[in-house]
Amino acid sequence: MSRRPEWPEISFQDRMDTTRFDVHERAHIVVDGDTCAGCTTRECVVACPANLFVPTSDGGIVFNYEQCFECGTCYLVCNREGAISWSYPDGGHGVVFRRT
Amino acid sequence: MTAEPVAVDVVVVGAGPAGSCAATALARRGHSVILLERGPFAGSKNMYGGVVYPRILDQLHPNWWEEVPIQRWITRRSTMVLTDSQAMTVDFRSQHWADPPYNGATAYRPDFDHWLAQKAEADGVQVVTSTTAVGLLRDEAGRIVGVRTDRPDGDLRASVVIACDGVNSFLAKEAGLFREHQTAADNYTVGVKETIALPRDVIEQRFGVRGREGVDIEILGGTGGVNGGGFVYTNLDTLGVGVVLKLPALAAQQQRPEEIIADLKAHPAIAPLVEGGEVVEYSAHLIPEAGRSMMPTLTTDGMLVAGDAASMCLAAGIWLEGVNFAMASGMYAGEATADALAAGDTSAPGLAGYERRLGDTFVLRDHDKLHRAPGLVLSDRVQHQYPQMIANVVERVFRVDNPQPKPGLRRIVREERKRAGIGIRDLARDAWTGLRSFG
8 A cells, every 4th residue: 555645744753743742851761772773673663653663774672762652562462571771760750642 | 688778669651540559559559569661651652542431430529520631421322334335334322321320431541541540649659750661670589670771770679660652562561471472563553643633513414413512433444454443533623533554464564544534534434424534643553352262371570550551452343442442451450569568578470460350351361352342443354344244235225226126135145145255164263253242
């Protein structure tokens, strides 16, 4: 399926910018680059709704925690033990939904 | 006992619908309750796929409809089967659902959940926001005696902990209440949604409703190669448009969630509904999809689990419910805890009134009856083959092929079943499973 609407789709960054995040300085999710380096399946890259897992040219993964929905998809789909250390942000921080 | 004094009778973790109802039930019985919420306000971490069915609130908040902050009362319920180029919709409308006590409503969860937590506060519950529970406290014997929070000096001791900490429930996992297969990715879907702004009158024209009436469209098909479903529902001046995607299937292909939504929005049956709208919020949340088979042990010494934390969501195809199961399980957890505190026994046997209440009511009765439904609904045949077969059958029934005479319905069904690659045995087996679940 390659249909696209006739009106312009918003860019992914604009889409993410519609949602409010009160970012804490502590990263609540930590990705172990060494564990990811040999991963060929990379389930997180396609599945993360916030597109926070970005492959690098040297075969690694760069991860940004700032605009995370705190959904849990990444650690559930990941096949590599210990690659993703997942916790909630400190109280009062992270995503703040308003019209969901 | 050398233990420190108990700060409160009960700590409830998570001020979603389960937590607020648990806390309210306890406060009404005279117990001291702290309701912890990790977001800046109750509801700030929550999203859902369309409709809340609030009748269970009759028991805690009679005449709730006079004050509950909803968007629209659902008076039109559509079930749509989509293929790439076809759509078949069963559309039902009832004006009985336009007046109290109503049936379902759309709402913004940050509004709805916040209201429910405020009701708990009005009953004497101490609501503590911006505070994350990071672990369980145990005594020397290993019994759960409270929670650790991320506040300085943040240990909270209580006679009972009620974990309503959502679908990822780290407290239930830490307590060892899940078996390993119950938290496998296969049991979960991720819901991804756009909130799309449109003028109120445009929504009412496009969806054929007036005033506070609203529409919920549940969609089978339209999620590309990923097993799941879609939805479109009306708020006052926004639409909720999104997809629910099975995790392993999503991770095993190349189309990202927002691209799957874009394709759904571009479908000829959906595009005229959403056209010209502006995305004003984007969100995602996990759904415990597998129902009864993924429910953890519900009570242990000093702790109970309710709501999504206990996998109480009902994802049974024609019935997609969760908030009501959360509110009910929370309320029954609160009542059972009050009984246990009164009897002076908060061990697992002392808290057994919880599971007894769930078993006596819709919470476990619906889940038990429908325990095969989630697997059936997310099966490849129901997801891909049956929609194609149904759409083709209907297309041929209504196609006038003159000078060809009309073919018989039986022949059409037989031919389309074969064309969709559905074996007669599989069809019979699925029909039997469906009958046993839904019949």
